[in-house]
Structure formats: structure tokens, C-alpha cells
Amino acid sequence: MLHTITTSPFQTQALQRCLRYIGQGDEILLIQDAVIAGIEKNAWAETLNKSGVKIYLLEADLAARGIAGKIDNSIEVVDFNGFVSLTVKHETQMKWA
Secondary structure (H helix, E strand, O other), rough: EEEEEOOOOOOOOHHHHHHHHHHOOOOEEOOOHHHHHHHOOHHHHHHHHHHOOEEEEEHHHHHOOOOOOHHHOEEEEEEEEHHHHHHHHHHOOOEOO
């Protein structure tokens, strides 16, 4: 399953709730304000590293927020084609807001 999160973990509990329900083989895509969770040396980046699932951030949203060069190395950055590939790869998806 692909879990897509759109809100900052500093403003909502969407990411925290998502992490409670992830399963083996799931992946998480952070878009819009949720990309803030991927900033290196941040408690949320550490939590994501320990989640046991692959984490992706949308490149355009990083650029829009001026944080493209500040992302934890363990998190993969994808462009819009990568976003589409993830949605094709995962038949089931869940949006967290």
C-alpha cells in the first residue's frame, strides 16, 4: 500500500497515525507540507528511518519550500514521474491529511 501524507507533522497527527498502521511492503510518500518531516537531524526524520518502510519525498515540494539540500540521506526524493510510478506500483493507496 502507498500512504500519501500532505500535512506537516508539526501541525497535524497524520504522519503519526500513518506510522501506527503501516505494514510490510508499504511505502510512504510525503508531499506538500509533509516534506518538512524529511529534514536531516530532525526527530521526524529519525522516526521515518526507524519505520521499516521506504520513504519518498516529492522534489517539487522540497524546492517550493527551499529545503531541497537539507534532506536526510536515507529518504528518496522523486519527481512527478516517480510519483506516478509509485501510484502505478501500489494498487491500494491511503491519503492521510
